[in-house]
Amino acid sequence: xxxxCVNNDGADTSIGRxxxxxxxxxxxxxxxxxxxxxxxxxxxxxxxxxxxxxxGDGHAAPAEAPSPLRDDMxxxxxxxxRLMRQLAxxxxxxxxxxxxxxxxxxxxxxxxxxxxxxxxxxxLGWYEDIVDLSEGIHIAVNPAKPxxxxxxxxxxxxxxxGDPDEQDGECAGCGERVNRRAVADRLLARLIVSEVRGTxxxxxxxxxxxxxRIPASTIRSWTSRGRLRCDADGMLNLSELVPLLRRRANYxxxxxxx
Ligand SMILES: [Zn+2]
Ligand SMILES: [Zn+2]
Numbered sequence: 001x002x003x004x005c006v007n008n009d010g011a012d013t014s015i016g017r018x019x020x021x022x023x024x025x026x027x028x029x030x031x032x033x034x035x036x037x038x039x040x041x042x043x044x045x046x047x048x049x050x051x052x053x054x055x056g057d058g059h060a061a062p063a064e065a066p067s068p069l070r071d072d073m074x075x076x077x078x079x080x081x082r083l084m085r086q087l088a089x090x091x092x093x094x095x096x097x098x099x100x101x102x103x104x105x106x107x108x109x110x111x112x113x114x115x116x117x118x119x120x121x122x123x124l125g126w127y128e129d130i131v132d133l134s135e136g137i138h139i140a141v142n143p144a145k146p147x148x149x150x151x152x153x154x155x156x157x158x159x160x161x162g163d164p165d166e167q168d169g170e171c172a173g174c175g176e177r178v179n180r181r182a183v184a185d186r187l188l189a190r191l192i193v194s195e196v197r198g199t200x201x202x203x204x205x206x207x208x209x210x211x212x213r214i215p216a217s218t219i220r221s222w223t224s225r226g227r228l229r230c231d232a233d234g235m236l237n238l239s240e241l242v243p244l245l246r247r248r249a250n251y252x253x254x255x256x257x258x
Contacts (some may be wrong), residue, residue, distance in 0.1 A: 006124045018123050027127050028114055030134035035107030037134075038080060040141045045073035073140055080133045084110075087126065091116045151183035151212065196238040197231075203238055212245060 003018075005011045011020035019027065047070060084106040088096035093109035095101045110117060117126060150160040150169045158173020160183050168177050196206055200219035207214045219236070222228040222244055230236045 007127065016119055018121070019118065019127065023127065024114075024118050027118070027123075027130060028111060030131050031107045031110050034080060034084070034130070034134050034137060035104045035111075037137045037141050038077070038103045038107075041073060041077050041080075041137050044141060045070050045077045076133070076136050076140060080137065083129055083133060087117070091120075150178070150180040153178055154183065194238045197235045198238070199234065200236065203236055203241060206238055207241070207245070214241075214245060214248075 002015055003013055005013055005020035005023055006018045007020070007023045009020065009023065011022060013020050017024070081103050084103050085096070087093075087110060088101070088106045091110070091113075093106060093113075096106070096109075117123065120126075145163055145165075147161045147169075148164050150162050152158070153160050153171040153173055153176065155176055155178075156171065156173040158171045160169040160171045160178045160180070162169025162180060167181070168179055169183070170176070171178055194206075196203070198206065200216040200223070203219055204214055204216040219228065219241065223230050223236070227244060228236060228240060
């Protein structure tokens with residue numbers, strides 16, 4: 001008999017199953033991820049690894065003796081191990097009762113023969129517990145990285161924030177996804193038609209208004225190295241800065257500035 005997925009997503013189930021195909025796949029993906037991340041979690045819980053990879057040089061002298069376990073991580077590990085052993089005993093996986101069988105081995109056993117789990121009457125309960133633990137573990141071993149400001153949004157002028165390793169950021173003003181290169185390029189396109197002239201400090205201010213950080217000292221050094229021409233009165237054209245800024249923006253992303 002087919003019916004609707006017990007996970008309430010409105011999808012149909014196959015004969016003899018309570019979860020739809022997508023939910024079954026998700027359950028198996030979460031089991032696989034628990035298998036991959038349980039060892040990193042255990043290392044963090046027992047403080048053999050740090051999620052930030054900091055303080056590993058052995059020189060820092062802690063003011064107090066640290067607790068040998070990180071309690072929240074250890075608790076998460078124990079909950080996962082308990083659930084996976086219950087699952088293994090219930091569905092009679094190989095070496096289920098052996099205390100030396102690791103959690104990773106139990107997830108592999110569950111994935112090797114998922115049918116008993118997927119066709120049991122309380123599959124939704126297992127699904128919810130497994131997804132909860134998997135998500136807790138994933139956050140514990142992959143803490144969010146601090147985001148950086150890429151620059152001003154060409155659309156609304158808001159700040160575009162992004163992951164330091166990513167090409168796309170998100171504008172805090174309009175919510176638009178903006179490529180970090182586009183932040184610089186579109187702003188530079190606006191500057192190139194500008195007829196503003198000024199001293200290095202004035203041009204630096206003008207760039208700042210457009211969302212590009214360029215210190216006056218850098219502009220001065222470009223002038224003294226002959227890369228930028230100033231008029232007899234010591235004034236510079238903003239539009240002439242653009243090729244240098246573009247080169248600098250590109251260096252900033254992929255290469256080191258020379
Ligand atoms: Zn479903
Ligand atoms: Zn915006």
